[in-house]
Amino acid sequence: xxxxxxxxxxxxxxxGAPRELLFAYGTLLLEPVQLSVFSRTPEVRPDTLSGFALFxxxxxxxxxxxxxxxxxHPIIRPTGRPGDQVPGKILKITVDELAKAxxxxxxxxxRIAVNLDSGFRAWVYTDAG
Numbered sequence: 001x002x003x004x005x006x007x008x009x010x011x012x013x014x015x016g017a018p019r020e021l022l023f024a025y026g027t028l029l030l031e032p033v034q035l036s037v038f039s040r041t042p043e044v045r046p047d048t049l050s051g052f053a054l055f056x057x058x059x060x061x062x063x064x065x066x067x068x069x070x071x072x073h074p075i076i077r078p079t080g081r082p083g084d085q086v087p088g089k090i091l092k093i094t095v096d097e098l099a100k101a102x103x104x105x106x107x108x109x110x111r112i113a114v115n116l117d118s119g120f121r122a123w124v125y126t127d128a129g
Contacts, residue, residue: 020098021122025088026074036067037104044089048117052076053084077127
């Protein structure tokens with residue numbers, strides 16, 4: 001299997017490794033960040049997350065700044081209001097890649113499991129505060 005990303009086709013690993021779904025809405029959608037964190041661009045599909053709203057957070061981590069090229073990063077917080085929606089994409093990644101994403105994210109974020117509007121259950125990084 002292969003996927004199209006930007007101007008090139010990138011094979012999706014078919015190594016039998018367990019897969020995880022990660023809902024991304026910020027810098028993990030940037031191709032340079034994906035290549036740095038995962039060493040590839042994962043298979044993606046659009047989705048939304050209701051009951052959360054998008055904010056920004058200033059990042060001080062030199063390694064994250066070097067990878068993303070941005071000091072201000074998006075971050076989401078639960079609102080409990082169904083009308084609040086965060087657009088994003090589901091990334092299909094391995095368990096090892098999820099651990100790599102955990103190392104990329106800074107202390108302002110924590111990973112939780114959520115039910116997306118599509119019905120898929122996925123991990124997402126939210127405000128740790």
